[in-house]
Amino acid sequence: MASVSARRYAQAVIEIARENGTFDAWQQDLAVLSQLIEDPEVERFLSHPGIPAADKFKVVDAALRDIQPEARNLLHLLITRHRLSVLPDLVRLFDEAVKAAKGVVVVDVTTADALDDAGKELVREHLRRIVGKDVELRLQVDPAIIGGIVARIGDQVIDGSVVNQLRRLRARLVAA
Secondary structure, three states: OOOHHHHHHHHHHHHHHHHHOOHHHHHHHHHHHHHHHHOHHHHHHHHOOOOOHHHHHHHHHHHOOOOOHHHHHHHHHHHHOOOHHHHHHHHHHHHHHHHHHOOEEEEEEEEOOOOOHHHHHHHHHHHHHHHOOEEEEEEEEOHHHOOOEEEEEOOEEEEOOHHHHHHHHHHHHHHO
16 A cells, blocks of 8 residues: 555646646656666665765766656655655556556456466456456455455455455354
8 A cells, every 4th residue: 555645746746747748758757766766776875864965866867867857856855855765656656547547447456366367357357347447457366365356446445255255254143
């Protein structure tokens, strides 16, 4: 789950991209920024409290000449506020917003076993009927659910897991 600050930064970037019509440029720039901080040495350098922010900005600006100034400013802001850790969630939220603008919903699907291609398509089609939009699946495996699926669409959870059905049955038996 993304932090509140990641959501705020993502929303600000989405608004800027919407105003300027630069969704594609932002997607490319955020991918570059994400790759940059994935390097442990770069991340250590940018997060080091003993290095002045001005020195960090010089290095970043020299390395990132090809990205738009607004993306560079975002990185400066994240460095200054010691928020580099929100960048992966910010990128994910932005990508989801771009997909939503294109009519695609990202759904987190958890199953007890990995789905084959036919199973993925069956789940995708069923969820497409529920949400009324194209669906992109983000799959996870969790044997603890025993069977069935758990689908998360934004804040909505569709829990069709066996473990959930057993909990409901147990609650009914206890109440009876």
